[in-house]
Amino acid sequence: MEIKEMSIDLETYSDRDIQKCGVYKYAESDQFEILLFGVSINSGPVTIYDLACGDTIPEEILKALTDEAVTKWAFNASFERICLSIWLRRHYPEYFKGYGIPEDPAGNYLDPSSWKCSMVWSAYLGLPLSLAGAGAVLGLQEQKLKEGKELIRFFCTPCKATKTNGGRTRNLPQHDSEKWIRFKAYNKRDVEVEMSIQKRLSRFPVPDQIWNEYHLDQEINDRGILLDMEMVKNALAFDEKSKADLLSAMQSITLLDNPNSVQQLKTWLSENGLEAESLGKKDVAKLIQNTDGDIRRALKLRLQIAKSSVKKYQAMENAVCRDGRAHGMFQFYGASRSGRWAGRLIQLQNLPQNHMEDLAEARELVRTGSYDMMDLLYDDIPDTLSQLIRTAFIARPGYKFIVSDYSAIEARVLSHLAGETWRTKVFAKGKDIYCASASQMFHVPVEKHGVNGHLRQKGKIAELALGYGGSVGALKSMGALDMGLTEEELQPLVNAWRTSNPNIVQFWWDVDTAVKNVIRTRTPAEVRGIQFFYKSGLLFIRLPSGRLLSYVKPRIGENRFGGESVTYEGTGTDKKWQRIESYGPKFVENIVQAVSRDLLCFAMQNLSFCFIVGHVHDELIIECRQDASVESICSIMSRTPDWMPDILIRGDGYETPFYKKD
Numbered sequence: 001m002e003i004k005e006m007s008i009d010l011e012t013y014s015d016r017d018i019q020k021c022g023v024y025k026y027a028e029s030d031q032f033e034i035l036l037f038g039v040s041i042n043s044g045p046v047t048i049y050d051l052a053c054g055d056t057i058p059e060e061i062l063k064a065l066t067d068e069a070v071t072k073w074a075f076n077a078s079f080e081r082i083c084l085s086i087w088l089r090r091h092y093p094e095y096f097k098g099y100g101i102p103e104d105p106a107g108n109y110l111d112p113s114s115w116k117c118s119m120v121w122s123a124y125l126g127l128p129l130s131l132a133g134a135g136a137v138l139g140l141q142e143q144k145l146k147e148g149k150e151l152i153r154f155f156c157t158p159c160k161a162t163k164t165n166g167g168r169t170r171n172l173p174q175h176d177s178e179k180w181i182r183f184k185a186y187n188k189r190d191v192e193v194e195m196s197i198q199k200r201l202s203r204f205p206v207p208d209q210i211w212n213e214y215h216l217d218q219e220i221n222d223r224g225i226l227l228d229m230e231m232v233k234n235a236l237a238f239d240e241k242s243k244a245d246l247l248s249a250m251q252s253i254t255l256l257d258n259p260n261s262v263q264q265l266k267t268w269l270s271e272n273g274l275e276a277e278s279l280g281k282k283d284v285a286k287l288i289q290n291t292d293g294d295i296r297r298a299l300k301l302r303l304q305i306a307k308s309s310v311k312k313y314q315a316m317e318n319a320v321c322r323d324g325r326a327h328g329m330f331q332f333y334g335a336s337r338s339g340r341w342a343g344r345l346i347q348l349q350n351l352p353q354n355h356m357e358d359l360a361e362a363r364e365l366v367r368t369g370s371y372d373m374m375d376l377l378y379d380d381i382p383d384t385l386s387q388l389i390r391t392a393f394i395a396r397p398g399y400k401f402i403v404s405d406y407s408a409i410e411a412r413v414l415s416h417l418a419g420e421t422w423r424t425k426v427f428a429k430g431k432d433i434y435c436a437s438a439s440q441m442f443h444v445p446v447e448k449h450g451v452n453g454h455l456r457q458k459g460k461i462a463e464l465a466l467g468y469g470g471s472v473g474a475l476k477s478m479g480a481l482d483m484g485l486t487e488e489e490l491q492p493l494v495n496a497w498r499t500s501n502p503n504i505v506q507f508w509w510d511v512d513t514a515v516k517n518v519i520r521t522r523t524p525a526e527v528r529g530i531q532f533f534y535k536s537g538l539l540f541i542r543l544p545s546g547r548l549l550s551y552v553k554p555r556i557g558e559n560r561f562g563g564e565s566v567t568y569e570g571t572g573t574d575k576k577w578q579r580i581e582s583y584g585p586k587f588v589e590n591i592v593q594a595v596s597r598d599l600l601c602f603a604m605q606n607l608s609f610c611f612i613v614g615h616v617h618d619e620l621i622i623e624c625r626q627d628a629s630v631e632s633i634c635s636i637m638s639r640t641p642d643w644m645p646d647i648l649i650r651g652d653g654y655e656t657p658f659y660k661k662d
Helices: 018-027 059-065 077-091 118-124 131-137 148-156 177-203 208-223 229-254 262-271 281-289 293-306 310-319 359-367 371-377 381-387 409-418 421-428 433-442 453-466 472-477 487-500 502-521 584-606 630-637
Strands: 005-013 033-041 046-050 071-074 115-117 330-335 340-343 399-406 525-527 530-535 538-542 548-558 564-571 577-582 611-616 619-625 651-656
Touching (some): 005 077, 018 077, 018 310, 033 177, 046 177, 059 077, 071 077, 071 177, 077 115, 077 118, 077 208, 115 118, 115 208, 118 131, 118 177, 118 330, 131 177, 131 577, 208 330, 208 584, 208 611, 229 310, 229 371, 262 293, 359 381, 371 381, 399 584, 399 630, 409 421, 409 502, 409 584, 421 433, 433 453, 433 487, 453 472, 453 487, 472 487, 487 502, 502 525, 502 538, 502 548, 502 564, 538 584, 548 584, 584 619, 584 630, 619 630
Parallel strands (some): 005 071
Antiparallel strands (some): 005 033, 033 046, 330 340, 399 651, 525 530, 530 538, 538 548, 548 564, 564 577, 611 619
16 A cells, blocks of 8 residues: 555653653653554554554555655654654664755754644644644544543653562553553544544645745754853853852841741841832842842842843753754744744743843853852852853854844834834834834934933833833833833823824724624625635634634623623633633734744745754844855845735844854
8 A cells, every 4th residue: 555644643751851851852862762653544544553562663654754755744743753763763774864964963853844743733723732622622523532641651751669669660561551551542542633633624724835834943943053061061050159159148148047038038128127028039129229238238149149040051951962952942833823933942032131241251251160250250140141041052163153133023014014104214214213213202303322312212112012002001011110211101102102103003903893893794804915804713814925823713702891802712821721802903913923923934944055043033043154144144034025025124143153142
């Protein structure tokens, strides 16, 4: 029988915690093995190969794993593909086939181009990113077996040695044959549920363009990014020593047994005439401004201890693979509302920024283990280590990083979609949008470090907080009051920004009206080239790129103010599946972030001949040879796609031996 398609699900064992280290490190452990290989060929019945009990996988299936003409399906397919890559190389090297060019680390894994992921399909349609969740929302007859977690814990992870279990650290099939039978049934059911999901979603196929993006994403994850582990090791040691020094200094001031204890410190502060409701970072920073002497010194030390950045360095240590690189840091379609990536493991998306002028010098002190010198030169070691986190990502010997990003991408996309022409002219002239926004709001010229320069900050905070319907609350959460704005200034600032951007405000409410009309009447609508339509219980928004945003089971409901609002089913902030409330400006935010994501994808594909090792919303990190040109990379980043030829985007970049914010 000719194999055209396979649906695969694996059950595996490793001594490593996949949540902490990711699949690449999990699978490269010497103790890693595949226990069960569940497969359906050409949508036929599921067969389970019990490898733990001596079954072998037939030759035609082994060959199909590297046959680009055979489509391999799995839910979260990167897990199956990476596990099978390492397993094949170990046990059947004659069947393993990598991809790419020899100097590309991505070639150590199976080519992703013939793999498809039903989790990506689920995410594309706004459904949960778990097999059980997707099956439940779709109301499938075949549901994932609920006892799976307990069976996985029993057979797939190490167990604690006890007298009862004879001191063993691992459960094998012979240790509980009934559980093993149930585990095989669980493996079989997972393949059946995956196939049912595919069948149910077949009316809404994922466009080839999205699969191309997914394959490029998998290549970037396979390539990974090199870590300076000498620096990471020293940073962890510095952090420990610094924390001990800070606690000791705090102890000598407060005479407390444990000055890091919130309760003990609150009591000490109270005894010294200062009542503190909370000792969170922001609260301590405010208290410092109104205190002096020992109290001020103790609070400053408390703030430094809280700044400890050790978690990111620990995440690097947890994730680094044998090749010195961190792999699997990007979750394709992790943000289902926009289709943007989500960060995994070290979380490149939320690293602290660096503002030090002598970044390279400080980095070298950590790399060479010169703690005393660092202590002498820098008042705040935790803050210095925090600013150095990015610099632990390095280019491999003989290479450099070119970091290129889009300048003010969301502001440009929002202006373009809404037709706010005064803003578009600002971008066309290469001017500062924050100054221009302040100038438009206050009707005076504003120049950075020049005439009316103090107003730029108001322009900046308004731009960051108010583009998606935000009001006074958004300004506050952006730190408006901390920046010196008064409570009385906030509402006038909102009013001034909205008056200055009438087309953006109109765009919000035109989108709001279109969404509500589509849900009520099931009749398609269009706003400034963005299309809205309803089909089979889903609200779709078609972006200029042709990609769809999807909202499950939309309804018109009542919001907490008694007004009309749209709700739909999705994953909430607490990661639970629930009804989510939305309205025009929020939909506009989804659209703008989604279009920004599509523009970055377009640039990634244009630069796919390069070694892209990382990306964050508007930025690409490329590992390239020393003779590569920043100008040529930025020029390619600045190209516009056929589906939005008039958008004014600009790629800015710089080269560096280690990652940093320029």
